Amino acid sequence: MTNETRFLPLGGRVLLATIFLLSGIAKLSAAEGTIGYIAASGLPLPELAFIGAVAAEIGGGILLIVGYQTRLVALGLALFSLVTAFVFHGASGDQNQEIHFLKNLAIAGGLLQVVAFGAGSLSLDALLRNRRTSPAGRVAQGA
DSSP states (O other), X not given: OOTTTTHHHHHHHHHHHHHHHHHHHHHHHTHHHHHHHHHHTXXXXXXXXXXXXXXXXXXXXXXXXXXXXXHHHHHHHHHHHHHHHHHHSOXXXXXXXXXXXHHHHHHHHHHHHHHHHOSOSSSHHHHHHHHHHSHHHHHHTTO
């Protein structure tokens, strides 16, 4: 990757993660309403679903930004986006819900690009990979 483009994967990860972080924080600030919305959708154990959603959004968002276990995190968030698209935004005929549905599909598509191409050079994944493959890293590991 050229020096001019090495910031692009980081920028993409930050932009993708922003919606998850803000959504998770919003859920925390309106826990009762969010749990009610989850219950109204028919999901069982809405309190547990709430905790899982907040953990996925905030935890996954942070991990995506720092680029740790990026492919796995991006895959998990892509699946989360698809599930939420179909469970919460699948009401056809409601233009607002259709926009949210398509937004979730687009986010999942962006995340699948991260799964395919990785975190890029400005990530914890790259740092850890370089430490394992550098001569100093092999000596530290006892190689």
